[in-house]
Amino acid sequence: MANSAQNKKNDGRGQKTVPAKSSAAEGLRELFIDELKDIVYAERALVKSLPKMANNASDPKLKEAINEHVAVTERQVERLQQVFEMLGENDRGKKCEAMEGLIKEGETIMEDTELGAVRDAGIISASQKIEHYEIASYGTLVAFAKILGEDEVASLLEETLAEEKEADVILTDAAYNTINLDAAEGEETTEGMEDEME
Numbered sequence: 001m002a003n004s005a006q007n008k009k010n011d012g013r014g015q016k017t018v019p020a021k022s023s024a025a026e027g028l029r030e031l032f033i034d035e036l037k038d039i040v041y042a043e044r045a046l047v048k049s050l051p052k053m054a055n056n057a058s059d060p061k062l063k064e065a066i067n068e069h070v071a072v073t074e075r076q077v078e079r080l081q082q083v084f085e086m087l088g089e090n091d092r093g094k095k096c097e098a099m100e101g102l103i104k105e106g107e108t109i110m111e112d113t114e115l116g117a118v119r120d121a122g123i124i125s126a127s128q129k130i131e132h133y134e135i136a137s138y139g140t141l142v143a144f145a146k147i148l149g150e151d152e153v154a155s156l157l158e159e160t161l162a163e164e165k166e167a168d169v170i171l172t173d174a175a176y177n178t179i180n181l182d183a184a185e186g187e188e189t190t191e192g193m194e195d196e197m198e
Contacts, residue, residue, distance in 0.1 A: 042098075076160045128175075135161065
């Protein structure tokens, strides 16, 4: 019987890929597809929930960042649809319990805080938890795609991973440069409050 190490081949970058015929590869592929269905559900849920976060933010830059990420998320859904097509799979999502919980947590924060810097800080907190979940998910998906020899798919997923990391940096900058400080000092962002009153 061949050694399992002999059943693996080098992909040219020093990484091992599992032959498509092995039962291990089939199991990993099933897990990969399952995780893709999880993240496409999550992204579609975000397309619906992010505008609510933007509407509840008072800081204009935070509103803008969230609204811009809605458009980015819509493109990510399209990219995932492309991934499913490349893999010959349907893009019907599977309910992502983790994302449902993170979105609910964000909604609770917005309900429990008043419009202003403290709510903005809470929105950033909830948003970064979401981003970190997505970063972990896409990092895993990229690794699975590479080991399964799906290099084109891995490349598409890496694009999304880079976007999620960039969004996390933007949120961190907003938190540390103004919003958390304003929240600590009890300041309110008047532009957002005026918008809500209109």
